[in-house]
Amino acid sequence: MDLKTFFEQNPRAALAFSGGVDSSYLLYAAKQYGCDVHAYFIKSAFQPQFELDDARRLAEQLHVPFTVAEFNALENPQVVANDELRCYYCKTTLFTQLRKLAAKDGCTLLMDGTNASDSFEGRPGMRALQELDVRSPLRECGLTKADIRELSRKAGLFTSEKPSYACLATRVPTGTAITEDMLQKVEQGENRMFAMGFTDFRIRLFHGAAKIQLPENQFSMAIEKKNELNQALAPYFDGVLLDLTPRV
Template identity: 55%
Template sequence: MKLTEFFKEHPKVAVAFSGGVDSSYLLYAAKKSGAQVHAYYVKSAFQPQFELDDAKRLAKDISIDMTILPVDILQKDVISNPSNRCYYCKRHIFQTIMQQAHQDGYTVLLDGTNASDDSSDRPGMVALKELSVLSPLRLCGLTKAEIRRRSKEAGLFTWNKPAYACLATRIPTGHPITSDILERTEWAENYLFSLGFTDFRVRLLENSARLQFPKEQLEQVLQHRKQIVQTLKTRYDHILLDLEVRHE
């Protein structure tokens, strides 16, 4: 199936929009195919501000209506941080979107899961299946690489945006999630962004920061080592550099 065929079958859709590569292209493809489409962005403690800023920019660029839904994601099943935390998080987020979308007259909800995403180890995908959320990029066999290629051709600024998982993924399974930890993580990552780094993670290890960077940025990290340590140690006990480098 092609995306144009999908949207002929589903001409009126709501899209769970994160501001990332996949859901951005999905919105673009829906509009280009002539579908009536509305974007829903969930703002919670798990999403940094730049994701909302990117979502607003993309929606404006392609003239898509977007609703921002504030959600208190720090519920009991989520903050205990079990191994299937994503299941509870996804259910809460998508039920919120579905409720609003139905009030707005949309009965079909889409998400940006693509054909490269491994469903075997993603509890969140179980929640999407239970809620009958459709993933047209996956259904149409579009991989991450293909979505980036098409996004670039379409002139979407998100085409080369690094993959970005929510802030909760920086906290080890079983470690309680708090708003303070999430805020500190966002602060640390914003600082590293300001130095020009991209596609990195600041992970919590007890009360230390474990920094993961792509290998091509390691030399730059060492050049900024002193100031990174001085700044981050104002809010962490130790600053650790992970030599098992990041891969998308």
């Protein structure tokens, strides 16, 4: 099956739209193939503002109905506890609410941007999507991340080269209870690093300090800007550490 066939068979759908590479191309394809698609951005403490900005920008460019669905994942104590099943509890909570919202808008089919490169191993959130019958057309049609980037380039989507970005909850070590204050500090710290020219990095919390994970080609920039980095992150963290294992 290809996406054209998928949307011919499913002419009306709701999309959990993150503003990332995969869901952006899926939104574009749905529109191209005549699907009556409605995009929903799930806004919680786990999503940074720039993802919402990108999602809104593309939805406006494609003239697709766009809704910001504000849900508080931190109301679920199982999510806050942040054990190894945190992603499962979080996706179950958020997608259950999203399905109800989409149904009120007349959409019974709910999609997400999981692709054929995404592994189910070690990702309990994937199980939640299966249990909730969330369809993943990119995966069902065998489209890998590389395929989606190439198709996005051909379509002229500004998201084609956008780095992958995991939710802010992944910055907190498993077993450490998550607070909104932690997430805000990480988001603010990462915004400062983006402004300095760093890309495709992560700030991980480590006993109150910021442990920075960078691609190897940005190590030299981190050393050159070490004083600026310390000053930029000092308001949010007790210290700044550089992880010498390159981020790939």
